[in-house]
Amino acid sequence: MSEAAVRVDTTSQVPPYEQIRAQLAALIVTGRLAEGDRLPTVRQLATDLGLAPGTVARAYRELEAGGLIRTRRGAGTRVAAPPAPARPHAPQLATLARDFTAAARAMGVDTESILTAVRDALGPDRPS
Known part of the structure; x- marks a missing residue:
C-alpha cells in the first residue's frame, strides 16, 4: 500500500482515526486493497501520516472488529477474506x-x- 492511499486532514472535525478507518475500508470494499494485501505497521503508518501510533492502532482495531483486516503476530496486518455471503433465509x-x-x-x-x-x-x- 502506498502512503498516498491514505490522507488525514488535521483541520477536519472528523477524528483522524475515523478518517484512516473510512479510507482503508473504502479501499478494501472497492477492491483496491485485495485479500491478503499487507498494510503498513501501526508505527510506520503513524510516522508516514505524522500521527500518534495510538491513533492508527484505533483505526486498525475498528477495521479488525469489522472483519476487514486481520492482524497476526509475525505476519503483520493484512486485508481479510471477504465475509461469506449472507444466508437471508x-x-x-x-x-x-x-x-x-x-x-x-x-x-x-x-x-x-x-x-x-x-x-x-x-x-x-x-x-x-
Whole structure:
C-alpha cells in the first residue's frame, strides 16, 4: 500500500482515526486493497501520516472488529477474506426444520425416517 492511499486532514472535525478507518475500508470494499494485501505497521503508518501510533492502532482495531483486516503476530496486518455471503433465509429455514422435526417426533418417527422423508421431498434433482 502506498502512503498516498491514505490522507488525514488535521483541520477536519472528523477524528483522524475515523478518517484512516473510512479510507482503508473504502479501499478494501472497492477492491483496491485485495485479500491478503499487507498494510503498513501501526508505527510506520503513524510516522508516514505524522500521527500518534495510538491513533492508527484505533483505526486498525475498528477495521479488525469489522472483519476487514486481520492482524497476526509475525505476519503483520493484512486485508481479510471477504465475509461469506449472507444466508437471508437461514433463520426461517431453521424454524421450519425445528417445526417439522418436532411434529415428526411427536408422531414417534425416528431420525433416519425423518431424514428419508426430507430427501424424498427434495426429489431426484436435489444437490448432493
